[in-house]
Amino acid sequence: MAELWNTIILEPVLNSLIALCTVLGGSFGWAIIVLTVVVRLALFPLTVRQTQSTKAMQTLQPRIQELQKKYAKNQQKLQQEMMKLYKEAGINPLGCLWPMLIQLPIWIALYQSIMQALAATPENLLNLSQHLYPWAMVSQAIPLNEHFLWLKLSRPDPNLILAILVGGTMWIQQKMVTAPATDPRQQSMTSMTTMMMPLMFGFFTLSFPSGLALYWVVSNVIGIVIQYFVGGGWGYLRTPSAPKPVPDQKPVPVRKIAPTEQPSKIVQKAAEESKAIKKAAGEKKRGLFGR
C-alpha cells in the first residue's frame, strides 16, 4: 500500500517539486510557492464546488436550527425533517465533503514532498534517493539550496514572522467561512474553534521546518483569494459577531411548518445555490473553465 502511494502520488509530486527548483534557478522557496499555486489552480474546480456547497448549506442554517429546537427530543424525526429540507433545497449534505476528500491525498503528498526534499539530516537525504526519477533536472538540484529570504527552509523560523503569517492567514480564511451562531453556547464554541486552529498551526510553525510553514502561508493566501471571489467578498469576516439575545427576551415561538407550505425564501435561495453548483458541474464537463 505504501509503495503504491509512493509510486502514484508522492513521487510525481516530489520530483516535480525538485525539477521546478532547477527551472527556478535553484530556489526551493520559489519552487514551493509555484507548485502550491499550480496544485491549487488544478484543484480550483473542486474548491469552487466545495465553497458553493458550503455556502448553500450555510443558507439553510436558520431552518436547520429551527428544526433542531423543534425536534430536540426526537432525533429520528429530526433526521427525517432535515433530509426533507435538503431534498427541497436540492442539496446533498455530503456535497461539500467529497471535493475535500479528493484534495486531501494531494495535500498530504505535497506536505511529504516538502519534508523529504528538504533532507535536513544525512538519513533524510539517503531516504530521498529511493524516490527520485533519473532526470537530469532532479539530480542537478540535489541537495537543495535551503536558503530563501531570511529563512533556512529545513529549520524553523527563529523569528515569529512566519508563525504570525501562518496563524493570521489561517484565521482570516476560517473567519470568512464560519457563520456566527445565534446560540450563545454554540457561538463561544465556534469562536474558540476559529481561534484554536490558527494558534495551533502558529505554534507548530515554531518547531516545524520553515519550508512547510511557507507552504501553509501560500496555501492559506490562495484559499482566501478563492473564497473572496467565489464566496462573494469577505464573507463572515465582516460580521463581527452574531446578535446577542436580550436576557429577558421570551423565546420566539417556532413557526410550524405545514406539510403543504411552499419552500421559504431561505430554501429557495439554497436551491438557487445548489443549481449554481450543478450548472458549474455541467460546464466542467465541457472542459476546465468552460473551454
Next chain:
Amino acid sequence: MAVNTSARSQGLPFPSEGEWVLPVKGPAAPGGMCGPLGCVPTAQLATVYGTPVVAGNLVYVATYVGDSGKVMAINRVAPGYDEEGIPAWNEGEWFYPRKENKFIGAVVGSPIVVEDTLYVGSSDGKLYALDEKGNERWAPFDTGSKIWTSPAFEDDVVYVSNYERKLFAVSSADGSLLWKVELPAAIASSPVISGDNIYFGTFDRYLYSVASADGSEKWKFEADNWFWSTPVVKDDVVYAGCLDHNIYAIHASTGKELWRFTADDQIVSTPVLVNNLLVVASKSGVVYILKADSGELERPVSIGSSVMAPLYTEENTIYVHASHRCVYGVDVQSGDKIWEFCYSDIK
C-alpha cells in the same frame, strides 16, 4: 564509547579494562523547546556521524547538533568527562572552538589526521586545519557551501567537496586554493585518492575519476543511483558501493566495469578489503564476503539489523556497527560472529 575487543570476545562485563562511555553534549540548541513567545534553548546530546580518528593518545571526534558542531580531542585511555558528561579536562585534551558557547557548523564527514594536523569540513562550508593542541594551522578555508563529506589528503594537498558541485584542492601549508572544478552535480561520497587520480560519486549517479593535478575529468561511470559510500581502490581497481544495490569493480585507469555483485538492498556503508576478499554490507544488514578479483560470493553473514556505518577491519576480523546499537566482530575466513556487543541499555 571505547570497546575492548579482547574483553568482548571473552564476554566480560562492560566496562572492562580500557572501556568507557562518554556522553557528548551539544550546544544549547535554538528551537529545542518552542512556545508562543519564541524558543528556549535546550542542551541536547550530540550526534557523531563521522568515524572517530585515533592519533597518539587522543581520539578526535567531530559532532553534529542541529546547525552546530565542535571538534574534540579526547584522551583515548581516560577521557576527560565524568559520568554526567561534565568536562573535567585532562592535560592535552581540547575542543574547538575553545569557548563553550562558540561553535562551527555541524560536522557530517569524518575528520582526517595527517602527521600532526587534523582536517575537517563542516556544514558552515569551511575546511578547518587544527594542530595537535587545537589551534588553527591557517584561517579556515571557506568553500561557500555546506560540506557533508570527509576531506582527502595526498602530497601536501587537501581535497574537499561542497554541496555547490565544487571540488577544491587546498594547500596544506597555508590553506590557499590550488584549483577548483565545478561538476554537473554535487558530490555525494567522500573523495578517495589513488596515484594521480581522485575518485568520488555524484548525485547525478556517476562515479568520477579526475586528475589530482588539476581536477580534469578522466572518466565517469554511470549507475542507477548514487555512489554514497566512499570507494576503495587497490591494484588499479575501484570498488564502489552504490544505492542501486550493486557493488561495482571498475578498472581505475579506464573506467570499464570488471564485475558487479547485486546485494539485497542499498549499499550505504564503505566496504573493506581483507587480503583477497572484499567485504561489503547492505543496508538491510547482510554482510557479503566476496572474492575481490571476480565478485564471486564466498559467504553472506546476516547481522539482523540495518548497517550504514563504514566497515572496519583488523587482523582478519571485520567490525560491523549496526543500527540497533550493536557492534559485531566477524571472522572474515569463516564468516562467524566472534562476538557481539549491544550498548542500548548503557547509560
